[in-house]
Amino acid sequence: MIIATDARTQPDLYCDIVIVGGGAAGVATAVAAARNGMKVVLVERHGFCGGGAVAGHSGTVCGLYEASDDPSSGPVQAVFGFTDEFTKALEARGGLADPVRYGKTFTRVHDPIVWRETADAFLADSNITTIYHAVATRVLNEGGERIEGVELWTKQGPLRVRAKLTVDASGDADLIAMAGLPNTIGDNGRVQNPTMIFRLMGVDVPAFLATYGDDTIMPPSVSEKIVAANKAGTYCLPRAKIWLFPTTRPGELLCNCTRIIGADGRELNPLNWRDFAEAEIEGRKQAREYARFFADTLTGCENSFLNDMAVQVGVRQTRQIDGVQTLRNADILAGQKFSGGIARSPWPIELHSGERPKVEWLLNDVYEIPYGCFVPERGEGLLAAGRCLSAEHEAVASARVTAQCFSYGQAIGHAASIAVRENLAPREINGADLRDVLNRDGARLNG
Template identity: 75%
Template sequence: MAVEAMDRRDVAQLKADVLIIGGGASGVAAAVTAARNGLSVILLERYGFCGGGAVAGLSGTVCGLYAASDGDKPPEQVVFGFAAEFVDALAARGGLTDPVRYGKTFTRVHDPLVWRETADAILAQAGVTVIYHAVATQVLLDGGEAIAGVIAWSKQGPLDIRAAITIDASGDADVVAMAGLPNFIGDQGRVQNPTMIFRLGGVDVAQFAAAYGADTIMPPSVSALIGEANASGRFKLPRAKIWLFTTTRPNELLCNCTRITGADGRELNTLFYADFTEAEIEGRRQMREYARFFAEALPGCANAFVNDSGVQVGVRQTRQVKGVSKLANGDILSGRKFADGIARSPWPIELHSGSKPRVEWLLDDVYEIPYGCFVPTRGENLLVAGRCLSAEHEAVASARVTAQCFGYGHAIGHAATLAVREGLAPRAIDGRDLRLVLNRDGARLG
């Protein structure tokens, strides 16, 4: 007996100038920018809130705003545009700390609930049509490789969404892959491991800060304690260099400390359902192990308890688009600038493999990311935004953070506007023109 796939529910037909898949930082920025330019915009998001890795993955910080330097220089903000606007809106709602020390630079810790509400408000004010709890399952192709929109799953039934321009802000280049367009995964398939970030309540923050100071990267003494705990056989803590942040909430730490690999030792790739599942289970196990260690070993944490974790593991790297341009590893540390640079970053390369993550700093400078990193080499009417940009393995370890994703979305929202209004193919848009538009819109790219 033949088995036939079936969904007899009615198909809802929707249409917009711009369709955005994914409501992370880049998706929100792109949607708001295009809508403010007068376009009709639909934003499709699989969760019931926006935020992507920052909220669902509980990364918890807005990284990439401030220059890095040696010494005791105060925070110097070097990234503006939509990133600065969103940060200001978060702060106005009480959802963001002042800058906190992060090694040679600074970051800001956000409240994930306030992040959601801030995104809701900005999207509504711009007139974006947001569809939560919906997932793109098929891409609509017109004439081979021209993207016409997507078919999406929702509780109501299938959605047939058509748009002049589609922006893949899924983080995983899902639309690119569904269309069969060129893409790649990490370093010949090897990706940075996922992590389970969690929040610890019941902390005596004053006692903790008195012991460890203002730097959120814990000192070598903590790494040594972790090593001793592992050697005793009473704990299994795979990562020794860890990040602990105070938050907007009293008596709380945000903990970035797990290192999730497979039982076979592989770096797990969340594109694969078995790896994703294993990562979630192992992440929760490590979360409890680190929390138990903190309560026993760290000042101020004797009465601490886990009060929240990511909705899912935080994902650093999966599938990326093969773009017209590709950000190279060497571009980061050389502070390279591009004539068509549409975003800038001061953030270091962070490689989280091994028990001690490696951080390579770019001091007193920024590098730029060219427009071509977001334009697929093939396929029409399609742009990408966010961490699925075209970049080498180490480069994406810097370029994927929140402030830069806001910047990518800001730029690609303007690119979509030019494409729709002028009838241009995304590859025909000159990144230098886009740079001028962004500077008029407050990006301060120089």
């Protein structure tokens, strides 16, 4: 019989709140909780924070501004609180570009290195212990469904982090799944495909913008060139509607254009290790092919070259928690508001599947995301934060973006602190009361 062994010692670390995942939501959760006097442990599998925004190279802070049929009037900011605080810190460090057109709204491109450094500065709080290069392997419980922390894999060996409250900010609801709590994967198991975002250097950006305009969603003329190149067989470019963003660096474009599907035609699911590996390999091939096409055919890109790819494929959707409330597709398009709304979003439903991504806009308005979307319908001592919130398939395609993940983290950091300080179950916290706390902390949820 083969027995799995690890002879290294397994020490315990104690804290008030442990957070698994150092993306926008995890960082915001940690900072909000630490400011409330909580002893926090933040666990991140990479050697830096940023999640999809940095490791996945999504590269933009989406979800800050309202959409309008007349974007020529300029950006109208709709999200504040910690989102605003972090973006201003990025900007002060030279790591955030001015707003750029994104269809009917605006977004801002960030420098991923500056993002990491900015997060490090926020996490330097003495109440926060950051553990990089660590992966949660099990949840701790004393029987039943009350979570008491997590077990980690580190290079030093296994480590148990015992906590009064645990936050799943993994993006993939990993802790929810480990605990055996109810969850949902995509649309009956079908998820939105991952993407490999890359950066193109050596671009004559003024010439590029003069030819294709200031909208980062490329015009039909570019899509038509892609379709023609595919038809001629000179390139393999599976997606025709693409996004190209000037960045904070001279001569550079951030390129969101790949469509990664499996050799069998499926939308690959990064929860499956075989799919995840296939996505990485296919993503690199596609990035190289699009870079070749741009250099050969687009004005301003004649001397361009591929200078960077994401650390990993960008993951749009995997697993959602089943929460005490669920954000519905219809809530977004109706601009739904909730008494317990703890975050607001103007971002469209943006489904990156098929040859042409689908975008459904909410104009001159925002919708709200209720607190109950982050509270598991079963299980105690556990909250979620980030894109694994309880939401329908298409709703995730709006609610997952960076500005909102910062907002979720700010809210869940406060909720976790209230639960620990007042010895409450997270489900006992009233969303309307939490909303009041967030407004006092600058969230401006009432507009």
